[in-house]
Amino acid sequence: MPFIAELIIAILLVISGVFGFVGSYGLIKLKDPLQRLHAPTKATTLGIGAVLIASMVYFVAKTGHVSVHELIITLFLFLTAPITANFIAKTYMARNLKVSDLPKSGTDYGWSVFSDPPKREPLD
Amino acid sequence: MLKRLVPHPLLSLTLILFWLALVNTLTLGHVILGTLFGIGIPMITAPYWPDRPKIRAPLKVAEYCLIVLWDIVVANVQVAMIILFRRNEDIRTQWIPVPLDLKSAEAITILAGTITMTPGTVSATLASDGSCVLVHCLHTDDPDAVRDEIKARYESRLKEIFQ
Numbered sequence: 300m301p302f303i304a305e306l307i308i309a310i311l312l313v314i315s316g317v318f319g320f321v322g323s324y325g326l327i328k329l330k331d332p333l334q335r336l337h338a339p340t341k342a343t344t345l346g347i348g349a350v351l352i353a354s355m356v357y358f359v360a361k362t363g364h365v366s367v368h369e370l371i372i373t374l375f376l377f378l379t380a381p382i383t384a385n386f387i388a389k390t391y392m393a394r395n396l397k398v399s400d401l402p403k404s405g406t407d408y409g410w411s412v413f414s415d416p417p418k419r420e421p422l423d
Numbered sequence: 424m425l426k427r428l429v430p431h432p433l434l435s436l437t438l439i440l441f442w443l444a445l446v447n448t449l450t451l452g453h454v455i456l457g458t459l460f461g462i463g464i465p466m467i468t469a470p471y472w473p474d475r476p477k478i479r480a481p482l483k484v485a486e487y488c489l490i491v492l493w494d495i496v497v498a499n500v501q502v503a504m505i506i507l508f509r510r511n512e513d514i515r516t517q518w519i520p521v522p523l524d525l526k527s528a529e530a531i532t533i534l535a536g537t538i539t540m541t542p543g544t545v546s547a548t549l550a551s552d553g554s555c556v557l558v559h560c561l562h563t564d565d566p567d568a569v570r571d572e573i574k575a576r577y578e579s580r581l582k583e584i585f586q
Contacts, residue, residue: 307424318499325506334516336545337502344540345499367444381539381546388547388559390462401557404550411551 305397306362308353322346332391340384347376430469433478435461476529476585483584490576494541502543505562519544519558519566521573530585531556537577544569 306356316383325338351369357364392401392412429435442457443449478484505514521538525531535546535556543561550556563569 309491311505318503321503321506325502328506328511329514330511331516332436333547333559334514334561336559337543338506339496340539340545341495341502341543344495366447368447371441371444377536377540381536384539384545385535385547388545392547402518404555405520405522406550406552406554408550408552408554410548410557412548414551 300312300360301306304356306357308360311353311356315346315353318346318349319343332395336384336387340380344376344380348373429462429465431465431472431475434465438464476527478584479586480584483580487577487580487584490580491537491541494576497540498543502561505543509562515561515564516562517560517566518547519560519563519570520555520556521558521570523553523578524574525578525581525585527585528553530581534573534577534581538573541577544573 322341322343322414324337329335329338355366355369358364389412392410398409398413401410409411410411438461439454439457442460443453446453513570523531523534523536525533531549531553535549538544538546538556538558543563545557545559545561547557558569560566
């Protein structure tokens with residue numbers, strides 16, 4: 300494997316290690332659960348992204364074939380991370396917060412965790 | 424005839440490319456198998472997307488993806504800085520309601536996902552009529568600026584793409 304490829308892989312792995320660590324540290328350091336939600340949804344995305352890019356560079360340098368599995372992993376990560384974060388946030392709101400803890404929605408309807416959606420015309 | 428065979432060309436194309444990426448090889452056999460999936464799956468799932476959104480500006484989609492990718496990198500660094508170098512007492516966490524001009528469910532979903540992945544914000548919930556999204560911001564001194572940035576940077580682009 301050429302030196303330059305090893306260098307790039309090494310740098311990417313260090314970056315991913317740093318961000319993975321910061322994300323995990325954020326989980327311990329931050330105080331309230333919704334703040335903690337920010338650490339894994341963001342700080343770790345770049346960590347995992349760097350590992351995946353390192354993996355792609357490794358396989359190109361080692362075998363000469365481009366591996367695209369990493370791109371799919373990235374795509375799934377970007378699709379699932381916001382949904383997980385949203386579910387955790389909603390669960391937390393439903394269990395620990397009252398409507399008065401949140402700002403007004405500015406419309407006739409409240410936030411969907413606490414109030415019903417507008418009535419629809421029944422389908423027939 | 425062609426319209427009945429491929430009711431959703433974009434989904435079919437995505438499925439073929441996805442299959443090729445999953446098997447990680449490019450051979451004729453897998454292209455054919457992928458094409459079978461690309462035709463079969465949209466046929467079976469057609470009842471679940473009765474009014475699919477139209478993508479008006481494909482180039483804008485690419486632009487949007489690049490902007491979001493860049494913002495994700497920036498977001499990671501910013502959040503890491505806040506975690507590492509800011510004392511907990513100095514972190515001012517705020518709720519920010521962001522009124523939406525977007526109407527279609529797909530566009531709102533993409534916007535909410537983008538908000539979660541980018542600088543210091545997580546989209547927590549929608550107003551129950553879908554006209555406002557509640558954003559949880561890790562640290563900001565100026566909630567109005569965050570709201571305006573979300574609207575200008577992401578929502579206006581999504582509006583061009585979907586409406």
